[in-house]
Amino acid sequence: MAGKTQLYRKRIINHLYFSRMLSCAEVSEKIEKSLSLTTKILNELVEDGYVIETGHAPSSGGRRPQMYSLKPDIMYTVSVAMDQFVTRLVVMDMQNQHIGKIESIELNLASNPGALDIITDKINEVIDKSGTPKNKIAGIGISMPGFIDAKEGINYSFPGNRQGTITAFIENRTGIPVFIDNDSSLIALAELKFGAARNKKNVMVINVGWGIGLGMILNNALFRGDDGFAGEFSHIPLFQNGKLCSCGKSGCLETEAALTAVIEKALEGLASGRTSVLKKSALEVSSPEDAGDAIIAAAAKGDRFAVELLSEAGYNIGRGIAILIHLLNPGLVVLSGRGSSSGKILQAPIQQALNEHCIPRLAANTEIIISDLGHEAQLIGSAALVMEKYEKGITRKNKIQEAA
Structure with a gap:
């Protein structure tokens, strides 16, 4: 029994980590053990300093249950x-x-x-x-x-x-x-457990960054595919542009919508005389991270050229999302990861692309939102x-x- 008790303790710790706070009845349901056994193990975890009592749940009639959380510094x-x-x-x-x-x-x-x-x-x-x-x-x-x-x-x-x-x-x-x-699978895991996808059934989490990653949540669980490679959204061949992608193929979504593509287009535009607060010489010597941040910051301040660059990327991402909606009919699409800080600028062109490329009935109940977790995801x-x-x-x- 001692070995089983240790297993139940680990399971309780795991559930409290992901749920943040649970009542004894909720823990009992999650570990599928009796209320009396769950109460005994929870009391032991409290005595051992692993778990703390965090007050009572809001009243819904009757006695309010005691709530439990993990002590933050146990590990x-x-x-x-x-x-x-x-x-x-x-x-x-x-x-x-x-x-x-x-x-x-x-x-x-x-x-x-x-x-x-x-x-x-x-x-x-x-x-x-x-x-x-x-x-x-x-x-x-x-x-x-x-x-x-x-x-x-x-x-x-x-x-x-x-x-x-x-x-x-x-x-x-x-x-x-x-x-x-x-990375995109784990960003989706963060959204599923702690973010916008929590308690949602079918969600596409778009990782906007140097590629356009995808984490798929299907039937409330992260979907990784047979070999764990599911979600290579960045490499959907959408364009006949002849641009070589990092995967070795050409015409992938990444070649028109990733932050690397946005930086490349920014340099081309500035070289051709586009007016902007962005400076070609500064972008050329910047690291990719700094160059990407500079374009996002310029767009946030209303720089027309920077807004155009991100809007074009958003529209192309929207074309890809239209395919996902036709295939999987998700209720929610979450823009997360590094580029989600430009989410408000991306939302409108993404929606425009959906309006143009999606069957209205399929896209009618799909919501596009920006992650609250952002780059922290x-x-x-x-x-x-x-x-x-x-x-x-x-x-x-x-x-x-x-x-x-």
């Missing part, structure tokens, strides 16, 4: 959010609050064969700076672009590693379980990945420590 996750050019890292507690500041490093994955060494060193540095004991870290969650086999810990796109899997490489140098998954998704694998992570952590 931590290391959240690593990677895109093609920038990697962000931070330690998070059980309320997804940052321990210390977010660390950011410029790291071009496609052209840096030593990326794994850099990432691993930075992870250890961030942990040391946070002052968090490694024995209190449940795991390291890494979201990254590319074709990822999350089960095996392999990214078939990048970064390269000749010393085994990504997860094994980092685990061996940190002593902490590591989990990886596709990827960090939250990386942390959520660790807790999604919490039970497995504990076992792996023991094995890693024994091997050391």
